[in-house]
Amino acid sequence: MTEPDRLDIEVWCSLTLPERRAALVDALVRELQGREEVTGIHIEIGPVGREYDMTAVVETDVGRLRTPLWSHARAGLYCDGSIHEANRRQLSPALAVAEAADRLRRRLAVPFELESRGLTFQLEPEPGVVRSWTAEHSRFRKRTAVVREDRVERADEVDVRDLLAHFYSGPSVRLVGADGEAFLLPGLTEAEGPLVTLCRSCRRWFEGSEPGCPDCGSDAVDTVVAATFPRR
Numbered sequence: 001m002t003e004p005d006r007l008d009i010e011v012w013c014s015l016t017l018p019e020r021r022a023a024l025v026d027a028l029v030r031e032l033q034g035r036e037e038v039t040g041i042h043i044e045i046g047p048v049g050r051e052y053d054m055t056a057v058v059e060t061d062v063g064r065l066r067t068p069l070w071s072h073a074r075a076g077l078y079c080d081g082s083i084h085e086a087n088r089r090q091l092s093p094a095l096a097v098a099e100a101a102d103r104l105r106r107r108l109a110v111p112f113e114l115e116s117r118g119l120t121f122q123l124e125p126e127p128g129v130v131r132s133w134t135a136e137h138s139r140f141r142k143r144t145a146v147v148r149e150d151r152v153e154r155a156d157e158v159d160v161r162d163l164l165a166h167f168y169s170g171p172s173v174r175l176v177g178a179d180g181e182a183f184l185l186p187g188l189t190e191a192e193g194p195l196v197t198l199c200r201s202c203r204r205w206f207e208g209s210e211p212g213c214p215d216c217g218s219d220a221v222d223t224v225v226a227a228t229f230p231r232r
């Protein structure tokens with residue numbers, strides 16, 4: 001007999017929060033087995049009332065990496081017996097662990113090149129996109145620069161403004177051309193996390209990006225990236 005899968009619906013929904021957290025840690029440990037960089041794994045629980053807004057924390061020899069693990073909304077639906085089981089299984093914590101492990105693996109041992117002029121490394125923030133970060137001193141022009149370059153495959157047909165908006169990560173900016181034509185570059189945080197819609201009227205929040213509040217109907221909503229701040 002193998003041990004029952006504690007992440008599967010019937011078992012999971014009968015467990016307590018500490019038991020579920022332990023099951024998630026065990027699953028993440030299995031996913032990252034054999035990674036020598038990893039010296040410890042734990043899971044941070046969300047604030048009171050949103051305990052399942054969890055963050056996976058991987059300790060390495062040089063410090064911690066964090067990534068969002070699951071969401072309170074998904075956790076509630078997973079054990080909601082009024083929802084069809086096939087739909088609930090798509091929200092499985094096992095999938096969430098696998099996705100978090102995948103994100104962590106891509107960030108655990110990223111090679112960098114250190115040359116006399118500077119340091120360079122690359123990430124793949126999404127399929128078909130190579131992001132290079134370079135910090136370098138230019139010997140001849142007495143110039144120092146930190147440059148982020150996103151090389152995007154097959155983006156020829158995409159409007160350059162849309163492309164810029166997709167990858168831009170600073171605060172919102174009103175850009176003005178030489179001919180006086182203006183457009184808004186929306187702000188976005190660099191934070192990794194799920195999109196949530198915040199309703200300013202009824203003060204509720206919802207998973208995903210919604211044009212209006214699904215509850216009170218107000219269009220006074222903001223879509224934001226949910227990020228977890230490091231806590232100690």
Ligand SMILES: [Zn+2]
Nearest residue numbers: 199202213216
């Ligand atoms: Zn509302």
